[in-house]
Amino acid sequence: MSQPDVQPEATGFGATAAEAVFRPVRTGNAFEETVERLLSAIKLGVVARGERFPPERELAARLGVSRITLREAIRALQEAGYAESRRGRAGGTFVTYVPPRPSKAEAQRMLERMDATLDDLFTFRRALEVGAAVRLAEDGLDEEGERLLNARLAAVDAASTDDYRRLDTVFHLTLAELTGSASLTSALADTRMRINDLLNAMPILARNLEHSSRQHRTIVAAVRAGDPEGARRAVGEHLDGTAALLRAFLG
Incomplete structure (x- = not known):
């Protein structure tokens, strides 16, 4: 069945479901909560497989964390197989996660x-x-x-x-x-x-x-x-x- 062109855009940031997860980090461990927020966006499908996360500067501002913390969190997700980085004008951090089908x-x-x-x-x-x-x-x-x-x-x-x-x-x-x-x-x-x-x-x-x-x-x-x-x-x-x-x- 074909898909209409109405899927949520992770980089659009109008009124989208991304608001549910890309909210300011408030706990003492900014790194762990940033990983959790990004992982939530992936698992909930707010940023779907093959889609790109918002630009680093914008995402760090929305989460209220430093770009260094954000980069560390993204690196952790990449190492765990949830995302990958691509270079070039169309580059960025893209989701690679496939939801599991547990027994x-x-x-x-x-x-x-x-x-x-x-x-x-x-x-x-x-x-x-x-x-x-x-x-x-x-x-x-x-x-x-x-x-x-x-x-x-x-x-x-x-x-x-x-x-x-x-x-x-x-x-x-x-x-x-x-x-x-x-x-x-x-x-x-x-x-x-x-x-x-x-x-x-x-x-x-x-x-x-x-x-x-x-x-x-x-x-x-x-x-x-x-x-x-x-x-x-x-x-x-x-x-x-x-x-x-x-x-x-x-x-």
């Missing part, structure tokens, strides 16, 4: 190592995403917000199975980002990354994608219509379905 047993072990249960993860995700959709339906979207949300919906609707998880993640992060709450968007990004590690173990079936796409369209329609209760119901049903599939898969 069911490996996913079960991942869940055991997490500091949260599956119920806890999905309860928190539901609170964040339902709240975001309700807020958007209450406040309404401006022209740019509506254009962006429609573009994200079109992208995930047309996604191939190989790229579906990434574009689905960006769609959901966009709902959060359009609220204007950096805290909400960051919390959802962190939660979604942990859930994605588990979802990557599940096979993606065409019939599930069709059902999910219908639910996405219902969510967007409720937000655009200014229907908070419809948005609450649509997001809740969508997330409950995903949670049920994952629980059944993991046993």
